Amino acid sequence: MSENMTEELRALAREVLGDHATSQQQAPGVERDLDPGLWHTLAELGLTRLTGREEHGGSGAGWPEAAVLLWEAAAHGVPVPLLEHDLLAGWLRDTAGLAHGEGAPTTGEPATEVPATEVPATGEPATGVLATGVLVSGGGPVTVPWLGPASTVVVLDARGAGPTAYEMPVGDLAITPARTIAGEPAGRAVLPAAAEVAGAVTVDAAVVREWEHRGALARAVQLAGAMDKVSWLCVGHAAGRTQFGRPLGRFQAVQQLVTEVACEAALCRAVVERAVQAVATDGFHDPHARFLVAAAKAATGHSVTRVVRHAHQVHGAIGTALEHPLQQYTRSLLAWRRDHGSTRHWEDRLETTALAETGGDLWDTLTR
Amino acid sequence: MTTTLVPPLVTESEQTRELRLQVRAFLRAEVDAGSFTPWVDTWLTRWDAAFTRKLAERGWVGMTVPVEYGGHGRTFLDRFAVTEELLAVGAPVAAQWVADRQIAPSLLRFGTEHQKRTFLPRIVAGEMCWGIGMSEPESGSDLASVQTRARQVDGGWVLQGRKTWTSGAHEADAFFALARTAPVDPGNRHAGLSQFAVDLHADGVTIEPIVAMNGSRHFNEVLLDDVFVPDDMVLGEIGQGWHQVTSELAFERSGPERFLSTYPLLDAALTAHRETRPGTSSGLGRHIARLTALHQLSISVAGCLQAGDQADTAAALVKVLGTTEEGDIADTVERMLADGELDGVADLGALTALTDAAVLQRPGFTLRGGTNEILRGVIARGLGLR
């Protein structure tokens, strides 16, 4: 897609998500569910399977477009399972050649239309065939994101000798509902071994590695998008609130906090944009692209600490109230930071695996 | 609104990368031949006029200066790549640094034809070294308060005052002195300032060393006692000194030396760790991630300069982040050494010496070229807070 088209997509995403964010702010909740009406709109616009293959009903777009959508959703504070549905479940389905048969429509259209006003209770799979994805690498129950609204789960099972992929209806699982720290729905479940599932497909080991990097890159984009938004919330609050007869932003101590947030956000944006660009051009099989993804997740995760701390400090008590928009973003930052590999995980992996795979020369890798 | 702070993503072209690799190969050969010992913070502390001339012979000094002034007409992105390579290997580049980074661009922007023809070819040849004559004993962050005065006389100006912290003044040929040419206007403190190209060998110039905390000498006090500067050595316009010096600072603040001063130490520590504990992680991954990001942000600032766009806020942002990070690298390696995590490395003594040098240079990182507090003020203005 050309520069122009990503910008068109950005405008479209801002319009749809902006409308939604405005209506959402009237009744902020601790629990933040997927709005089926919004998901329906996104599906109609071809955005829920943005990166899906066109022959399977997807929109055939790539990472630059996916990043725009992820960024905008994060910056609008709108919870949507774009990563899980499109970039993981949808991708794995396409990659492994899992059946695109009944019960697994590709656009994620709700099977039964649910008007936006009738948001279903937690845990009800009311959005029909929304798919989620999970990577299982150890025994015992795992946390599956979006298990409430999702009705099908695409599993990458890395427990055995060789990785396998399969898909199963959420209804076949015994689920303990859960919530992320950001209030998004999730669930704990024990997923069956591939051998017990009909239609399980063996996949290449590189698929697991790509999964991990997809998750990390998407989270890094979301983190950077949310941090960007947080920095502007800080600017707005510092300019708008008066204490001691002056706007807060006139106090140098407050300026220093706000600028630190802005600096971290800018830094993250730069590394995330570069990683997305590298993945778009060279793909996840390219070691340098993977190095940049690792750097992006490590760097964004690291910045979250300072951004969240300073942003709340600037906002004072109001920022800690549920009614204030800041908490939507800071809670998401905290939730995403630990997701798809912690900061420490990616820092270590960057230094060891990622660097070894580019040939081990740090300077050459940094400047490539 | 959100796009104003961060310049658009820029990546290196194939040609620039080729140039980068040429420089890298040259530097590797120089290290192998023992022409210099890689060190930290070399752009301030390692002055080697012969090495600078070697680089100049290859066209790597004054790269962005147009051909008509003896330069190479290269882009800021080319210059960025070359300077990054020089810093990463820890080459002795102090002799060219100030001239290449800020004097040449200032001359191009504000200099007369005569000044450009006089100075630029010599800078490009690596034969003329410059210092920075801004700070004074009573004027640090508050640069507009400089007390050096220039009094108009027949055919020129006479300067009286005292400049301080002047890096490399004892080796340099000249500096731009910021001086007051009109009394302070309380309504506009930035008015009445001017810049002069001062020959550091002229009558009335006395240069005295200031010994740094690690015992080294790189900066000086420069006394200007009735130093005559001819009219044709006034830079730009009389009274426009503030505007000019602000533009000079944008060049001073935007380069890769604001995050790579300790890169040779990071590289050495990483190598040592691999030697002693192969396959494990050292904890340096955090710095690698941030340097990757800083490199990217910094290239984009170079892209901004190339496009002729305003980069003050973005440059301040990179400098605040980068100078903190390069100092943090020194601290991390120091801790690794203290905890014995690099014990067993072949040359522990050399690594310790490099670390000590970095730790003792660190306090200056976040001061020189405008302190981080002042730069956050610049960013706050960019954000519309002041």
Ligand SMILES: Cc1cc2nc3c(=O)[nH]c(=O)nc-3n(C[C@H](O)[C@H](O)[C@H](O)COP(=O)(O)OP(=O)(O)OC[C@H]3O[C@@H](n4cnc5c(N)ncnc54)[C@H](O)[C@@H]3O)c2cc1C
């Ligand atoms: C290694 C090194 C090399 C240098 N080389 C040169 C050179 O070649 N030429 C040259 O001209 N100068 C040079 N300098 C000087 C440098 O530019 C000054 O150190 C710098 O501008 C700060 O001035 P100051 O040291 O007088 O500190 P001050 O301005 O006195 O500041 C002291 C502290 O107060 C803070 N502060 C001051 N004002 C404010 C404010 N308004 N708001 C918030 N905080 C404030 C500062 O951030 C700092 O933390 C060099 C400095 C160093 C360390």
